[in-house]
Amino acid sequence: MGDILKQLQEAIIIGEPDQARGLATQALEAGVAPLVAIEEALNPGMQVVGDRYERGEYFIPDLMMAAEAMKTAMAVFEPVLMARQEQRQVLGTVVIGTVEGDIHEIGKSLVATMLSAAGFQVHDLGVDVPAGEFVEQVQETRANVVGLSALLTTTMRNQGVIIEALKEAGLREQVKVIIGGAPASPEWAQIIGADAYVENANEAVAVVRGLLGSHKGGKMRSGGER
Amino acid sequence: MRPCLQFLSHETIKRAVSEAYDLLRDPGVRIYSDRARHLLAEHGAEVDFEAQVVRIPADLAHQAVETAPSSFHLYDADGQPVVHYGDDDVHFDPGSAAIEILDHGANHSRSPVTADFVRFAKLADGLNALDGVATSLVCADVPQEIADLYRLYMVLLYTRKPVVTGAFAVETWAVMKDLLVAVAGSEKTLAEKPTAVFDVCPSPPLLWSEITCENLMDCAQYRVPAELVSMPLAGATGPVTLLGAVVQHTAENLSGVTIHQLVNPGAPIVWGGSPAAFDMRTGTPPMGAIETVMIDCAYAEVGKYLGLPTHAYLGMSDAKVVDAQCGFESGISAVLGALAGINMISGPGMLDFESCFSLEKLVIDAEIVGMAKRLVVGMVERETPLALEIIRQVGHTGNFLSMPHTRRWFREELFIPSPVVDRDFRRNWEAKGSLDVTERAHRRVEEVIAAYEPRELPVEIVRELEAITLRAAQSAGMDRLPSW
Numbered sequence: 001m002g003d004i005l006k007q008l009q010e011a012i013i014i015g016e017p018d019q020a021r022g023l024a025t026q027a028l029e030a031g032v033a034p035l036v037a038i039e040e041a042l043n044p045g046m047q048v049v050g051d052r053y054e055r056g057e058y059f060i061p062d063l064m065m066a067a068e069a070m071k072t073a074m075a076v077f078e079p080v081l082m083a084r085q086e087q088r089q090v091l092g093t094v095v096i097g098t099v100e101g102d103i104h105e106i107g108k109s110l111v112a113t114m115l116s117a118a119g120f121q122v123h124d125l126g127v128d129v130p131a132g133e134f135v136e137q138v139q140e141t142r143a144n145v146v147g148l149s150a151l152l153t154t155t156m157r158n159q160g161v162i163i164e165a166l167k168e169a170g171l172r173e174q175v176k177v178i179i180g181g182a183p184a185s186p187e188w189a190q191i192i193g194a195d196a197y198v199e200n201a202n203e204a205v206a207v208v209r210g211l212l213g214s215h216k217g218g219k220m221r222s223g224g225e226r
Numbered sequence: 227m228r229p230c231l232q233f234l235s236h237e238t239i240k241r242a243v244s245e246a247y248d249l250l251r252d253p254g255v256r257i258y259s260d261r262a263r264h265l266l267a268e269h270g271a272e273v274d275f276e277a278q279v280v281r282i283p284a285d286l287a288h289q290a291v292e293t294a295p296s297s298f299h300l301y302d303a304d305g306q307p308v309v310h311y312g313d314d315d316v317h318f319d320p321g322s323a324a325i326e327i328l329d330h331g332a333n334h335s336r337s338p339v340t341a342d343f344v345r346f347a348k349l350a351d352g353l354n355a356l357d358g359v360a361t362s363l364v365c366a367d368v369p370q371e372i373a374d375l376y377r378l379y380m381v382l383l384y385t386r387k388p389v390v391t392g393a394f395a396v397e398t399w400a401v402m403k404d405l406l407v408a409v410a411g412s413e414k415t416l417a418e419k420p421t422a423v424f425d426v427c428p429s430p431p432l433l434w435s436e437i438t439c440e441n442l443m444d445c446a447q448y449r450v451p452a453e454l455v456s457m458p459l460a461g462a463t464g465p466v467t468l469l470g471a472v473v474q475h476t477a478e479n480l481s482g483v484t485i486h487q488l489v490n491p492g493a494p495i496v497w498g499g500s501p502a503a504f505d506m507r508t509g510t511p512p513m514g515a516i517e518t519v520m521i522d523c524a525y526a527e528v529g530k531y532l533g534l535p536t537h538a539y540l541g542m543s544d545a546k547v548v549d550a551q552c553g554f555e556s557g558i559s560a561v562l563g564a565l566a567g568i569n570m571i572s573g574p575g576m577l578d579f580e581s582c583f584s585l586e587k588l589v590i591d592a593e594i595v596g597m598a599k600r601l602v603v604g605m606v607e608r609e610t611p612l613a614l615e616i617i618r619q620v621g622h623t624g625n626f627l628s629m630p631h632t633r634r635w636f637r638e639e640l641f642i643p644s645p646v647v648d649r650d651f652r653r654n655w656e657a658k659g660s661l662d663v664t665e666r667a668h669r670r671v672e673e674v675i676a677a678y679e680p681r682e683l684p685v686e687i688v689r690e691l692e693a694i695t696l697r698a699a700q701s702a703g704m705d706r707l708p709s710w
Contacts, residue, residue, distance in 0.1 A: 154394045201509065
């Protein structure tokens, strides 16, 4: 049993989703409780991945594949957790998307992946997302964080529109709003009443942890488009 | 003989183009413009209106490539055809749309305002190495709704050179066209003697936002040249293999040529781009990476194979200040782009992933441009025999300096740099204050700006430009244009 968990951890570290799925299934079959597998294989695996990135041994594709492996393993564990009425500990629930009128995806997706790998429950709404959809999703998922991405000087205004919509829906108090994207800035965050501006995906993890009251991490830019 | 650079064999180009045609059919292109989807559907493309995906048949794209012109000119204020988009002719213009500016000596950048734009325009107008200007700064002192057209307004007031520009919204394109028409006199004259080219950027992978797609079609309709700026980020929004990125770039640009030519066959369009090899450590799009330059030069080969004018964003750096990295990245990429015979190379002046402009960098880059242009002229056979006579004439005295032959040829053979490039004796250099290149560049910035000669636009045209811009400003909630 310990062997399976060790292998599962390794599958996360080397970023092999198929292996991770198989090993997660094996672990369940061997009677390992999902929460134990998450605690003893997945989380420490992601920790190693993070450390290797910090040391410069790992690069973004390594992080992304590890996160994918983590996701496939979680997909195996989640139905069992539900059935057992257990919950994995998540650091928070995040609704994230690129604002209406803007179809730029990569920076937002990097942030979503990194947050998810760091232990947040992430609902990625995709691109060109209207304000109303953010509001609905925040209500539905009871999110405590909203991430708004915009890559264009012309669409960044919609970050403010969404914050207003959250206020109108009476949800602004329950969520922290982070904004990002090439034209955004800390000053812009202040103008539109966001809680924080984040420049890159790792900073997003650190900032969100900070906003929700836990510790901070390293740095990685996500401004992948122009 | 003109020196040239080649990355792709004929065979490889053909394969890349063939794969690109295949991609246009499957998975097709997602297009957020209703007008474009209907246009393509009318011409036989298979359209999934719900998914907004258009599958473009190869013959439709191929036909568009055939109707697109292989060359055209851009004209300056005097009606001279100073930029030739075609063959292996090489031109340079500054990078475009910086949302930051770096002041001399500063480590922090800031938002540019109108006064910065005026200085930029005067400088760009005065630097002879630059064949065109660009709407390089996005001014923060006007509403963002008019930021695109406002910079064109400023450029038209201050410079005589052809303009590389672009619209940020669907509606503003028409206002920008009106500004150009105000100077040209009529839409017909503007179409016959275009003074500006509009960048239109598909979004990788294989997407067209409504804004850029509408801009593209408007350009076609009025025969204002359009410049396709496909920008796959190798490894992030496109394949990490450099050739893979070229294939995606080809498919994206082909979809643009198709839409454009369906609107108006024969309208001028440029095979351009701004791809980058994604940085796997930091997650940035480095414009100074050697692989970025390789993708650019290779896609230009594809464009030439298809018989289209070419463009690229090169001559830039990802450095944050005007330092050695800034110099070597800009130098390497500008030189390689020139060797690749890219018709318009946009980028001088630009730092920090094409987001920050430096006037000092612009004048340094002008020297790089001068050298790159000299380079592509190549080794010229000035005389026959090559040198037999002159060497015999001088014999063993070793003094060519006082020969008429030297004075006859040196201005053509040698690129003469401005004092930005230091070639002085060390003692003289010290006597002049031991200035490094950035300091020398700063002095030159001030000199060129001081020597600026105003563009003499008829007063009624100036009034009309102002009226058009003011109307747009007022509808964006700004009562008066900034004064400077």
